[in-house]
Amino acid sequence: MCRGIYLDHAATTPVRREVQEALDEVLSSTFGNASSIHTFGQDAKRVLEESRERVATCIGAEPEEIIFTSGGTESDNLAIRGTAYALKEKGNHIITTAVEHPAVLNCCEALEEEGFEVTYLPVDMECLVHPEWVMEAIRPETILITVMFANNETGSIQPIAEIGGIARRKGVVFHTDAVQAVGKVPVNVDELGVDLMSMSAHKIYGPKGIGGLYVRKGTMLHPLVYGGHHERNLRPGTENVPGDAAFARAIELATEELPSSRKHLELLKERLTGGIQERIEHVQRNGALDDCLPNILNMSFAGVDGEAMLLNLDLMGVAVSTGSACSSGATEPSHVLLAMGVEPLLAQASLRFSLGRDNTEEQVERVLEVLPEIVSRLRDLGDARAMR
Numbered sequence: 001m002c003r004g005i006y007l008d009h010a011a012t013t014p015v016r017r018e019v020q021e022a023l024d025e026v027l028s029s030t031f032g033n034a035s036s037i038h039t040f041g042q043d044a045k046r047v048l049e050e051s052r053e054r055v056a057t058c059i060g061a062e063p064e065e066i067i068f069t070s071g072g073t074e075s076d077n078l079a080i081r082g083t084a085y086a087l088k089e090k091g092n093h094i095i096t097t098a099v100e101h102p103a104v105l106n107c108c109e110a111l112e113e114e115g116f117e118v119t120y121l122p123v124d125m126e127c128l129v130h131p132e133w134v135m136e137a138i139r140p141e142t143i144l145i146t147v148m149f150a151n152n153e154t155g156s157i158q159p160i161a162e163i164g165g166i167a168r169r170k171g172v173v174f175h176t177d178a179v180q181a182v183g184k185v186p187v188n189v190d191e192l193g194v195d196l197m198s199m200s201a202h203k204i205y206g207p208k209g210i211g212g213l214y215v216r217k218g219t220m221l222h223p224l225v226y227g228g229h230h231e232r233n234l235r236p237g238t239e240n241v242p243g244d245a246a247f248a249r250a251i252e253l254a255t256e257e258l259p260s261s262r263k264h265l266e267l268l269k270e271r272l273t274g275g276i277q278e279r280i281e282h283v284q285r286n287g288a289l290d291d292c293l294p295n296i297l298n299m300s301f302a303g304v305d306g307e308a309m310l311l312n313l314d315l316m317g318v319a320v321s322t323g324s325a326c327s328s329g330a331t332e333p334s335h336v337l338l339a340m341g342v343e344p345l346l347a348q349a350s351l352r353f354s355l356g357r358d359n360t361e362e363q364v365e366r367v368l369e370v371l372p373e374i375v376s377r378l379r380d381l382g383d384a385r386a387m388r
């Protein structure tokens, strides 16, 4: 068991005990195929439908509006490609933003190759898209708007309810990737005015490989894989009943504990932010100050390579993430930070700290002890190199 300080909860979270218990219980006692007519099957079917109901309750949806999937990526694919194929007679234009998760961006790029047109809206310096920009981008042939709820690199929370209102008035289907938002801020599909919403269990202390897509009643969707009649014909394959039950337990706990966990995370984040700003010069905070998740902090440390900081922190037992994406061995500055107007060098010099429920004030203090030394050592090294 790794005993370091884990500050990378936006990448994934450990499975919490209560969720593991729910998973174990269904794994060991309810093995039936939920499509079977006998008692073994009906037991599994009951657990499956109860899980669906519990997930639905947490987001203000009806049980039949929840489709279980293999996670956030599949939910994004089903929402976006599923809508594009279902509505292709109606139009071929999709609106999204430049700061989406790769699961959304790469879906849109694939659709462009199939003849769809995609508008990638810009964001402001706080990583926020303005609702009027969405409004202006809508055309008669627009069939889908997909804007993420909270950004996974900066934590910035988009004005989803306003965009939802616009989408509804214009009669355009609206999808949001809420993978980072669920469990951190209140999520209600009617208040947000979304038609489709992606969720993932492993970002909220559930297992990997399980998640869900909210599909508002009456929303046309095309399946991406073909098979049996599972999940309203939208996602065939024998259901992962233990995973579904674990997801339900995870989202239930996250929703129940939201007010207290939010306070805890906000306190730690404030301490971390203040501590870094006090102890280290030439730092820049990336993301929205007010409309932001309580657990994500993105900072640039001028003159220091993000990956070098990450590796040095790892040696000290602290796990964080960089704002850069590794593509074919070379690190490139984050597309999110670049879209916000952050200079490429400063984007390469960024770290993402994402806090979680098990983090403590002592751990934050420990990070504040080791980080300034690492930054100043790497800065000295950079200066020495520059002088040679």
Ligand SMILES: *Cc1c(COP(=O)(O)O)cnc(C)c1O
Binding pocket: 010, 011, 070, 071, 072, 073, 074, 101, 103, 148, 150, 151, 152, 177, 179, 180, 200, 201, 202, 203, 209, 210, 211
């Ligand atoms: C993690 C993440 C995903 C992908 O979810 P998986 O369950 O890992 O496929 C999608 N969108 C966002 C915003 C994420 O943070």
